[in-house]
Every structure is written in C-alpha cells, then in structure tokens.
Amino acid sequence: MSGAFLYDSQQQRHPVIDAWVELGRFRDLLRMLVGLSLTVRYKRSLLGIAWTLLNPLLHMLVLSVAFSTLFGDRLPRYPVYVLAGLMVFEFFSQTTTFAVNQLTWGSALLGRVYVPAAVFPLSAVGTSLVQFGITCIPLLLIMLFLKNPFSWALLFLPLPVTLLAVLSLGFGLALAALALSFNDLVNMWGVLLRVWYFLTPVMYPESIIPPSARWILVANPLHHLLICIRDPIYLGRLPDPHHFVVSAVWSLVVGLVGWWYFSYRRFEFALQV
Amino acid sequence: MTNFAICLEDVWLKYRVPEETIRSFKEFVIRRVRGTLGFKHFWALQGLNLEVAKGEVLGVVGRNGAGKTSLMKLISRVVRPTKGRVRVVGRVAPLLGLGAGFHDELTGRENIYLASAILGFSREDVSRRFERIVSFAELEDFIDRPLRTYSSGMRARLGFAVATDVPPDILILDEVLAVGDAPFQEKCKARIRQFRENGATVLVVSHHASTIQALCSRAILLDHGRLLFEGPVAETLRKYQDILAQPPMSAAAS
Numbered sequence: 001m002s003g004a005f006l007y008d009s010q011q012q013r014h015p016v017i018d019a020w021v022e023l024g025r026f027r028d029l030l031r032m033l034v035g036l037s038l039t040v041r042y043k044r045s046l047l048g049i050a051w052t053l054l055n056p057l058l059h060m061l062v063l064s065v066a067f068s069t070l071f072g073d074r075l076p077r078y079p080v081y082v083l084a085g086l087m088v089f090e091f092f093s094q095t096t097t098f099a100v101n102q103l104t105w106g107s108a109l110l111g112r113v114y115v116p117a118a119v120f121p122l123s124a125v126g127t128s129l130v131q132f133g134i135t136c137i138p139l140l141l142i143m144l145f146l147k148n149p150f151s152w153a154l155l156f157l158p159l160p161v162t163l164l165a166v167l168s169l170g171f172g173l174a175l176a177a178l179a180l181s182f183n184d185l186v187n188m189w190g191v192l193l194r195v196w197y198f199l200t201p202v203m204y205p206e207s208i209i210p211p212s213a214r215w216i217l218v219a220n221p222l223h224h225l226l227i228c229i230r231d232p233i234y235l236g237r238l239p240d241p242h243h244f245v246v247s248a249v250w251s252l253v254v255g256l257v258g259w260w261y262f263s264y265r266r267f268e269f270a271l272q273v
Numbered sequence: 274m275t276n277f278a279i280c281l282e283d284v285w286l287k288y289r290v291p292e293e294t295i296r297s298f299k300e301f302v303i304r305r306v307r308g309t310l311g312f313k314h315f316w317a318l319q320g321l322n323l324e325v326a327k328g329e330v331l332g333v334v335g336r337n338g339a340g341k342t343s344l345m346k347l348i349s350r351v352v353r354p355t356k357g358r359v360r361v362v363g364r365v366a367p368l369l370g371l372g373a374g375f376h377d378e379l380t381g382r383e384n385i386y387l388a389s390a391i392l393g394f395s396r397e398d399v400s401r402r403f404e405r406i407v408s409f410a411e412l413e414d415f416i417d418r419p420l421r422t423y424s425s426g427m428r429a430r431l432g433f434a435v436a437t438d439v440p441p442d443i444l445i446l447d448e449v450l451a452v453g454d455a456p457f458q459e460k461c462k463a464r465i466r467q468f469r470e471n472g473a474t475v476l477v478v479s480h481h482a483s484t485i486q487a488l489c490s491r492a493i494l495l496d497h498g499r500l501l502f503e504g505p506v507a508e509t510l511r512k513y514q515d516i517l518a519q520p521p522m523s524a525a526a527s
Contacts, residue, residue, distance in 0.1 A: 007350055009359040029390035036387070040378045109373050114350040114365075115391055182298035270351040271288050 019263040022116040029115070033102070033123035038130060052131050056086050057138055063203050074205045077146040077234070083139050084230040085202035091128045092168050092222060093193045098124035099172030100179045100186055107180055111270045118262060121172045125165050132161065139233070151236035160228035160244065163251040167221060170251070170258030177262045180269055200226060221250035277362065278443055278474035279325040279348055284357035286318040286343050286498075317343040319498040320357075327362070330475045332485035332492035332506060334513045339495040341478050345445055348476070363442025363474075366392075373432075377421040381412055381431060384420050388435045402438055409464075410434035411457070426454060433461055440468055446488075447478045482510050 012018060023030070042051050060083045068078045075081045099121035106120040143150070179185045200222050201209070209217060217223045224247040231239040318340045325331050335341050346352045347359050349367045374391035375384050385406055389399040399406075407416050410430040415423065423431070437444075444465065469475060477488050485492055485506060492509035494502040494516070502512045 007359070007361040009347075009353050009357075012353065025393060026390070028394075028396050032387055032390050032396075036376065036379070036383075040376065109391060111346065111351055112349070112373055113367050113391055114393075178298075182301060184297040184299060188298065267352050268289070270346060 015266055016260050016263045019116050019118050019259070019266065023118060023122070026116055026119055030119045030123055030126065033119060034126035034130065037098070037102070037123060037127045052134055053138060056083065056090055056135055059086055067203060071203075071205055074207065077148050079142055080139070080146055080148050081230070081234050082203055083135075083142060084233045085200075085226055087132060087135055087139070088164060088226050088229050089197055089200060089202050089222065091132055091164055092171075093197070094131070095124050095128040095165075095168035096172045096175055096193075097186070097189065098127065099169075099176045100189075103176035103180065107269055110266075117266045117269060118173070118259070121169060121176050121262070124172055125169045128168065129161075129165060143233070148234070149236035151232065153232035153236055153238045156232050156238055157229060160225055160239075160247060163247050164225050164229065166255040167225065167247075167251040170254035170256070173258035173262035177265045177269075196220075196222065202226070221247065221254070224250070276327060277324050277360075278327045278329070279323070279362075279476075280358075280360045281321050281323040281347070282358045284318055284321040284323075284347065284354045284359060285316060286340075286347065286352065287355040288315045288317050317498050318347075318354075321498070321500055323493065323500065323503075325474055325476070327474055328469070328472045329491065330469060330477065330489045332489035332509070333476060333478045333495065334480070334485060334492060334509065335495035335501075336516065338497075340498040341495055342447075343498075344495070345447060345476070345478060348443070349445065361443065364439075365443045365445065366436055366441030367445055375420055375428065375432070378419055380419055381407075381416040381423070384431065385435055388432070392436065394439070406434045406438050409438070409460075426457075430457055437461075437464055437468075440471060441473060443474045443476070444468055445476045445478070482513075485510065 013021065038049060038052070042049050060079055063082045063086075064079045067082075072078060102120040102124050103117070106115070106117065109115055110117055142148075175185065175189060199216055200220060201217070206217065224243045227243045228239045228247050231237055321340070321344070323344075333341050333344065343352070345367075347354060348361055349365050350361070353359075374388040376387060379387065382403075385403065386396060386399055390396070407413055410427075410433070412427060412431060415427065420428065446465070465475065475488070477485060479485055489506050491504065492506045493500060494509050494513050496516060501516070502509055
C-alpha cells in the first residue's frame with residue numbers, strides 16, 4: 001500500500017453514507033463472516049451444517065402432526081403451508097437475533113481497528129439468505145411429493161425475499177445498536193418474537209382471526225411479507241398487489257431508519273469499549 | 274507534498290457518559306420516567322495540537338485517563354474528533370488490537386484469513402503472504418488446529434505476525450511488546466526496528482520510562498486531555514514524574 005493515502009477527518013463523508021461506501025472495501029470480510037457463521041455454529045456438533053435443514057423441517061413435522069387434522073380442511077397440503085411460513089418467520093427472527101450476536105463479537109474490534117460496523121449485522125442477513133436458499137430444496141421436494149401446484153409466480157419470489165432481507169436488516173441494525181447499551185434487550189426481543197410468531201398466521205389459516213382482531217394482521221409487516229412469499233409457493237399465484245406495496249413501504253422505511261440509526265451511533269460504539 | 278505523518282489541529286473529543294452506568298433497558302426506562310437520567314459530557318481531549326513527522330518515533334506518556342487511548346483511537350480512524358482536524362498519511366497498523374479478530378473455533382489458518390480481512394486485506398493478497406505469516410509466528414505445526422488449543426503466547430505471536438506482515442506507514446505500540454517468550458520479543462523488536470529504518474512512523478504508548486527511552490526520539494506528556502509538554506524524551510519523562518508525584522485531581526467534566 002502506498003504512503004500517499006491520506007485521511008482527513010474534515011473531508012469525511014457523512015457517517016450514514018460512509019458506512020455504505022466502506023462496505024465495498026470489506027467485501028471479503030463480509031463473505032468470510034457469512035461462511036463462518038454457517039460453519040462455526042455447527043463446528044462441534046455431530047450433524048454439522050445439516051442442522052440448518054433439520055431445524056425448520058423438524059419444526060414443520062411437529063406442527064404438521066399436531067395441526068394437520070385441525071386445519072386440514074381449510075389448508076390442504078398443510079406441510080407446504082407451514083414450511084413456507086416458517087421459512088419467512090425464521091428468517092426474520094434468526095437475522096435479528098444473530099445481528100446482535102455478531103455485533104457483540106465484533107464490538108471488541110470497533111474500538112481498535114477501522115472496520116465498517118455494519119458488516120456484522122449484514123453478515124447475519126447473508127447467513128439467513130443462504131439458509132433460506134438451502135431450505136428451498138426440501139421445500140421443493142415436499143411440494144413435489146404433495147403434488148403442490150407449480151407456477152410461474154415462483155419467479156416473483158426474489159422480490160419479496162429481498163424485502164424480507166431489508167426489513168430484517170433494519171430491525172437487526174437498530175436492535176444491535178441498542179443491545180450494545182442495554183444487555184437485557186435481547187431477552188426482551190426473544191419474548192417479543194415469540195408473541196409475534198403467534199400473531200402471524202404461520203401455522204394457522206388467516207381465516208380463524210375474528211374480524212374484530214384483523215387490525216393485528218393489517219399492522220403486522222411480517223403478515224404482508226408472508227403472503228407475498230407464501231402465495232406463489234402454496235397457491236401458485238401472485239399475491240394481491242396491496243400486500244406487496246405495504247411490504248415494500250415497511251421494508252424501505254425500517255431499513256433506512258435502522259441504517260441511519262446504526263451508522264449514527266457507530267462512533268459511540270468505539271468510545272464505549 | 275506533506276512531510277508530516279500525523280497532524281492534529283485543535284482537536285477536541287467529547288465522550289457522552291451516563292452519570293451512572295445503566296446496562297439494562299428496564300432501568301433506563303425507569304430513570305427516564307423519573308427524570309433522573311443524566312449524561313455527563315467528558316472532554317477526553319481538549320484542544321490538542323500535534324504534528325508527528327514521517328519516520329519519527331514518538332513516545333506518549335500520561336496518567337490513566339489522560340487521553341492517550343483517545344489519541345490512538347483518533348489516529349486509527351476509529352473515532353472522529355468532535356471539533357478540530359485530524360490528518361493521517363499512510364496506513365496505520367493498530368497493534369493495540371492484537372488478536373481481537375480471532376475466533377476460538379477456527380483453526381490458525383482460518384484465523385489468519387479472518388484477522389487479515391478485518392484489517393482490510395483481500396483474500397488473495399493474504400494467500401500470497403500466508404507462508405510468511407505462519408513462519409514468522411513459528412506456528413507451522415499448529416496451523417490447522419483450532420485456536421482454542423493455542424496458548425496465550427501462541428495467540429499473541431499469531432496476532433503480531435498478521436498485523437505486521439505488511440509494513441505499515443504508521444505503527445501504534447500500546448504496551449504490547451510483552452508478548453511471547455524472550456526470543457520472540459527480540460524478533461518483534463527487530464521487526465519494529467526494521468520498519469523504523471524503512472521510514473515508518475511509530476507511536477509508543479507506555480507507562481514504562483525505559484521503553485520510551487529505548488525507542489523514542491521525542492515524547493509528549495498528556496494530562497486531562499491537554500498537551501502538557503512536548504520535547505526531548507528525558508525532559509518529558511522528568512515532567513511526567515513530577516505529575517505522578519502530585520495528588521490526582523478529579524476528572525475534568527462539564
């Protein structure tokens with residue numbers, strides 16, 4: 001590296017933009033962190049990375065055994081319905097909690113080395129995206145086995161999945177930044193996620209929600225995203241456009257707010273350590 | 274072009290510290306409701322002016338909380354000044370973070386790649402230099418074992434080898450030379466000497482007068498975020514001794 005490289009604190013970009021630009025230079029780190037979190041988590045376990053698959057599959061199996069008869073009339077091919085829903089919700093809950101873990105690990109570095117702090121939450125999103133991709137394989141097999149319709153609507157999926165990633169990132173960034181100051185926030189988030197899970201129609205049909213409580217669904221961004229992702233898979237048709245618009249607005253707003261808040265506090269992280 | 278390596282002009286750095294350490298959100302909410310939530314503004318550096326020439330070896334002394342670490346953080350770009358201007362020419366090797374980017378479950382090999390990526394090096398770049406890093410750290414036989422099986426000396430060796438493999442333009446030494454056994458320390462010192470001969474700028478932060486005396490040509494004395502003295506090593510160290518003899522004042526806060 002040349003000695004001509006000059007850093008001038010007065011000619012620095014705004015932190016919100018700087019965080020984005022600097023990420024380009026640290027692509028390799030981001031890639032590596034994703035690879036690590038996929039392998040390290042299972043490094044000392046018997047089944048290794050197979051856990052990535054087993055976790056949602058076992059979950060789906062239990063729910064299918066328990067609820068197939070209860071919801072079977074309204075929801076034929078129940079395992080497909082549940083697995084698609086679980087994949088969406090797991091993506092969200094895993095990304096947000098993992099973003100906190102990653103930043104906690106990385107925070108030891110932030111006071112010492114110049115690293116764009118956002119790589120840590122971003123690596124959580126990357127990890128979830130890979131896991132989502134892997135889980136698509138058993139989903140496809142189950143769809144084939146249960147003779148689920150396949151349609152061109154599946155090609156639409158990358159769009160809502162991207163929105164899901166942006167929404168999860170926004171929450172993850174804000175949560176990670178807050179969790180560095182407040183230890184108990186992660187526990188509270190865990191409780192909140194549990195409630196959120198039961199309020200989102202992952203394992204039950206939307207129709208069992210009474211009209212008086214429908215506002216809960218309307219206010220829940222994950223519900224709209226869930227429909228955008230599940231409809232093409234389970235029903236083989238494109239979702240109602242209004243769900244897509246609502247999802248997009250939620251994702252962009254949360255994503256931007258999370259990014260803004262996180263990069264604004266980035267220099268505080270370095271001072272705290 | 275410029276002939277300085279580091280230039281600070283009227284640099285102020287403010288920390289916002291809560292009056293009491295609040296580590297839980299519950300407590301935060303309770304205090305907010307009661308209105309007893311207060312922040313202190315703590316000026317870690319107050320109007321610091323400093324120029325370090327290229328190739329200079331500068332010692333930094335001062336009591337705990339005098340602003341030494343803040344100065345290092347500003348130079349390694351980890352924080353930005355609240356007021357004033359910081360300019361740094363060249364790549365800074367932060368030796369104060371030795372081994373901070375390591376992961377216990379990974380092998381030594383994987384950790385070299387990880388720690389290098391944290392320092393901003395690309396994967397292919399590291400591959401090219403890999404053998405050299407391993408042989409400097411003397412870890413050829415252990416490189417494929419997980420880091421958790423390493424002794425603290427081995428970790429320190431690996432950390433130093435990764436951080437200094439590419440000669441930096443500016444090296445920050447923060448009490449880290451106590452790594453490894455005596456022969457390895459000699460090796461570290463030889464490497465640092467070589468950097469100096471090649472024109473690197475070195476900042477030495479230490480409480481030990483002997484370390485500063487052995488390495489530096491000039492030294493500065495910080496106290497309460499201000500530059501108290503700047504000059505020849507012997508004189509700075511004498512002033513430092515004087516300060517240490519005084520009873521400590523309460524921290525500057527506003």
